[in-house]
Amino acid sequence: MTQTITLLNAIAAITGGDGVLTGEAGAPYCTDWRGRFTGTALAVVFPANTQQVSALVALCAKHNMGIVPQGGNTSLCGGAVPLADGSQQVVINLSRMNRILNVDATNYTLTVQAGCKLASLYAAAEQVDRLFPLGLTAIAPHCEIGGNLSTNAGGIGVLRYGSARDLVLGLEVVLPDGRIWDGLRSLRKDNAGYDLKHLFMGAEGTLGIITAAVLKLFPRPKSSATACISVRDPAAAVSLLAHLRATCGDKMSGFEIISRSCLDLVFKHIEDTHEPFKTQYEWLVITKLADVLAMPLDTPLREALESFGEGVAEFLVTPDEASAERWWRLRKNIAEAQKAEGISIKHDVSVPISSVPSFIAQASANLRNAYPGIRIVAFGHIGDGNIHYNLSLLDATKNTDFIAQQEHNVNRIVYEVVAQLEGSISAEHGLGQLKRNEIKQYKSAFELELMRNIKKSIDPHGHMNPGKVI
Numbered sequence: 001m002t003q004t005i006t007l008l009n010a011i012a013a014i015t016g017g018d019g020v021l022t023g024e025a026g027a028p029y030c031t032d033w034r035g036r037f038t039g040t041a042l043a044v045v046f047p048a049n050t051q052q053v054s055a056l057v058a059l060c061a062k063h064n065m066g067i068v069p070q071g072g073n074t075s076l077c078g079g080a081v082p083l084a085d086g087s088q089q090v091v092i093n094l095s096r097m098n099r100i101l102n103v104d105a106t107n108y109t110l111t112v113q114a115g116c117k118l119a120s121l122y123a124a125a126e127q128v129d130r131l132f133p134l135g136l137t138a139i140a141p142h143c144e145i146g147g148n149l150s151t152n153a154g155g156i157g158v159l160r161y162g163s164a165r166d167l168v169l170g171l172e173v174v175l176p177d178g179r180i181w182d183g184l185r186s187l188r189k190d191n192a193g194y195d196l197k198h199l200f201m202g203a204e205g206t207l208g209i210i211t212a213a214v215l216k217l218f219p220r221p222k223s224s225a226t227a228c229i230s231v232r233d234p235a236a237a238v239s240l241l242a243h244l245r246a247t248c249g250d251k252m253s254g255f256e257i258i259s260r261s262c263l264d265l266v267f268k269h270i271e272d273t274h275e276p277f278k279t280q281y282e283w284l285v286i287t288k289l290a291d292v293l294a295m296p297l298d299t300p301l302r303e304a305l306e307s308f309g310e311g312v313a314e315f316l317v318t319p320d321e322a323s324a325e326r327w328w329r330l331r332k333n334i335a336e337a338q339k340a341e342g343i344s345i346k347h348d349v350s351v352p353i354s355s356v357p358s359f360i361a362q363a364s365a366n367l368r369n370a371y372p373g374i375r376i377v378a379f380g381h382i383g384d385g386n387i388h389y390n391l392s393l394l395d396a397t398k399n400t401d402f403i404a405q406q407e408h409n410v411n412r413i414v415y416e417v418v419a420q421l422e423g424s425i426s427a428e429h430g431l432g433q434l435k436r437n438e439i440k441q442y443k444s445a446f447e448l449e450l451m452r453n454i455k456k457s458i459d460p461h462g463h464m465n466p467g468k469v470i
Helices: 002-015 023-030 050-062 118-127 145-150 234-251 260-269 298-306 321-332 334-341 353-370 396-420 445-458
Strands: 043-045 066-070 089-093 100-104 109-113 168-174 180-183 209-216 223-231 252-259 283-291 312-318 348-350 375-381 386-392
Touching: 002 043, 002 050, 023 043, 023 089, 050 066, 050 089, 050 168, 050 209, 066 145, 066 209, 100 118, 109 118, 118 145, 145 209, 223 234, 223 298, 223 321, 234 252, 234 283, 234 298, 234 353, 252 260, 252 321, 260 321, 260 334, 260 375, 283 298, 283 321, 298 312, 312 321, 321 334, 334 375, 334 386, 348 396, 353 375, 353 386, 353 396, 386 396
Parallel strands: 043 089, 066 089
Antiparallel strands: 100 109, 109 209, 168 180, 168 209, 223 283, 223 312, 252 283, 252 375, 348 386, 375 386
16 A cells, blocks of 8 residues: 555656546546446546656556556547556556647648647648548547557548558657657658657557657648448449549548448437438448549539449439538447447458458358347448448347357357458457457467567566557
8 A cells, every 4th residue: 555655646746636536536537438348547647748658657667557548538449448357557648748739831740749639630730721631430529649540540531541550750659668769750751770650550559658749731622522322232332432433533532331220320319310312221322522623523423423333323412511511420420329329249340342242241141140130230431441340139228148148259250251351350440458369360370479579579568558459
């Protein structure tokens, strides 16, 4: 007890008393966004700058204390909360580190602290007529850029702009012993040895704490057009994607598929959402064109859709952003609608784009054979082969028992199909606690050995985000 009090006093001396929460006050930061994982922490600490993060990490290392880096706590895999195994850990939450450090419109860069919310980055870019294109959906109002980078977040803009790691030029990182690596360079070309920043993006805080980043900006589009399209099935959607890429090129900035089960949940739980067509279709696609030139895009998009042929029953096109947002709300609120319905078994998988129809068909057939009447909620970023594939029973009151008893088998059925199609069991959400053991079945022993060697080299005592990833 005396040692604990000493440590808490030392933490408070670094951050100030208002920067430390203990007991019930810190409990909300120990449960993940989905309510799936809950752990315990000695303290939840809110540093105000990189030097304080460095001092806290060095202090925890000295006391052999596990460290859980946390941003907006929007991880969908339990990656940003402490473990429930009784081990003592300190949560270091970076939300107070939310300053925009520099905006360089000429260099098309934005330098920010890790606690900046994604919405603030959109606004900072817009003020200088630029675009930061990391387009997340349900968690966008809450998530922070440090967490986005730590999980290599994806979102709806990957088709055109790439995932989070593609949007970063430089990083500042506090290492597990408290040393600060200053890699905040804004260079487009730097071939002077290993590109260290890529070690920390996607590592989910297991190698260090990202405290700041230099982000890429892009020209701000001056025109856009959005289409809501009913497609016969995922195979027609993939063919349509290829057709639109051939006819519209790099103007495409999103291509999302939504199944009927998703729409049913959104209409049930999200206010002011409506069927886009008079007919209730089984599959919808929402796609967007955007260009830096002020030019009408609705006509070429409409013409491209008209020339596609079979597989599309009906479509609507608008150049009006407000009108388009009504369609996008159907996609952006799926996660919120599912959360309102209750817990489910979630999968965030990727396969080659051409294999998406096979994945959905094979996994669905296998699951329905094993569990007749199971609800399959399939949606996501078909433009980059990333499908969110979530399972539950129609009777929400039975899901807790169903998940407790059947989650492992459901995962096995889904992941076996993913593996057969040479895909990944984690496309953009990461591994966290949820898939830490599952990944052992789907990565080679040699890959896992390399990952462990990197972990041991940078974090030999295993202080950083213990129990996550590997």
